[in-house]
Amino acid sequence: DAGVIQSPRHEVTEMGQEVTLRCKPISGHDYLFWYRQTMMRGLELLIYFNNNVPIDDSGMPEDRFSAKMPNASFSTLKIQPSEPRDSAVYFCASSLRTGGGFTEAFFGQGTRLTVV
Amino acid sequence: AQKITQTQPGMFVQEKEAVTLDCTYDTSDPSYGLFWYKQPSSGEMIFLIYQGSYDQQNATEGRYSLNFQKARKSANLVISASQLGDSAMYFCAMRDRPRGSGGYQKVTFGIGTKLQVIP
Numbered sequence: 001d002a003g004v005i006q007s008p009r010h011e012v013t014e015m016g017q018e019v020t021l022r023c024k025p026i027s028g029h030d031y032l033f034w035y036r037q038t039m040m041r042g043l044e045l046l047i048y049f050n051n052n053v054p055i056d057d058s059g060m061p062e063d064r065f066s067a068k069m070p071n072a073s074f075s076t077l078k079i080q081p082s083e084p085r086d087s088a089v090y091f092c093a094s095s096l097r098t099g100g101g102f103t104e105a106f107f108g109q110g111t112r113l114t115v116v
Numbered sequence: 117a118q119k120i121t122q123t124q125p126g127m128f129v130q131e132k133e134a135v136t137l138d139c140t141y142d143t144s145d146p147s148y149g150l151f152w153y154k155q156p157s158s159g160e161m162i163f164l165i166y167q168g169s170y171d172q173q174n175a176t177e178g179r180y181s182l183n184f185q186k187a188r189k190s191a192n193l194v195i196s197a198s199q200l201g202d203s204a205m206y207f208c209a210m211r212d213r214p215r216g217s218g219g220y221q222k223v224t225f226g227i228g229t230k231l232q233v234i235p
Contacts, residue, residue: 043228048223104163104166110159
């Protein structure tokens with residue numbers, strides 16, 4: 001398996017533009033997590049899905065952020081409109097529920113977003 | 117409320133020495149798991165070690181061991197015989213089922229500890 005795949009790896013956009021980050025989880029994994037990493041706040045959990053259904057989006061900072069998972073192999077995180085304070089590295093991770101809990105979260109390479 | 121606390125923003129260790137990175141956690145779920153990840157300067161998140169709340173033995177993986185003290189709610193990472201390549205950010209994480217989550221498992225991270233290994 002290729003692991004969790006995120007695209008793009010880097011994104012530079014102007015304030016006010018829409019940004020869409022993409023994630024392909026590991027095949028067969030039933031949990032998908034979106035995290036944002038900044039120096040000040042570390043790794044913040046934004047939203048997570050189980051079997052394509054959003055379970056908890058309480059970490060989404062504002063209504064400008066939205067996430068979807070239309071099927072088991074694809075998820076998007078959208079920011080509209082983007083602002084400079086959204087600049088961060090965004091990680092997607094997936095995991096699989098097992099009888100005793102679940103596997104560790106497998107991370108993608110991250111998307112480094114810069115909003116100018 | 118902070119669920120995962122890492123109180124050491126930065127640590128230094130001499131090459132070949134052992135180092136302990138602290139992590140405390142808080143959960144009401146009796147069935148939870150604790151993870152440690154390493155993030156080198158290249159940015160990828162590398163899974164190191166896992167401890168389940170019902171595991172009787174402390175987890176070990178090569179030079180990594182987890183000092184799990186359930187009553188104190190701590191899960192410290194011990195790296196033995198430090199190497200220069202161990203210089204990185206280290207994150208403690210917990211998976212649990214928060215109240216009101218309907219039994220779904222959430223994974224939250226601490227703020228991390230930056231470890232620098234000195235030759």
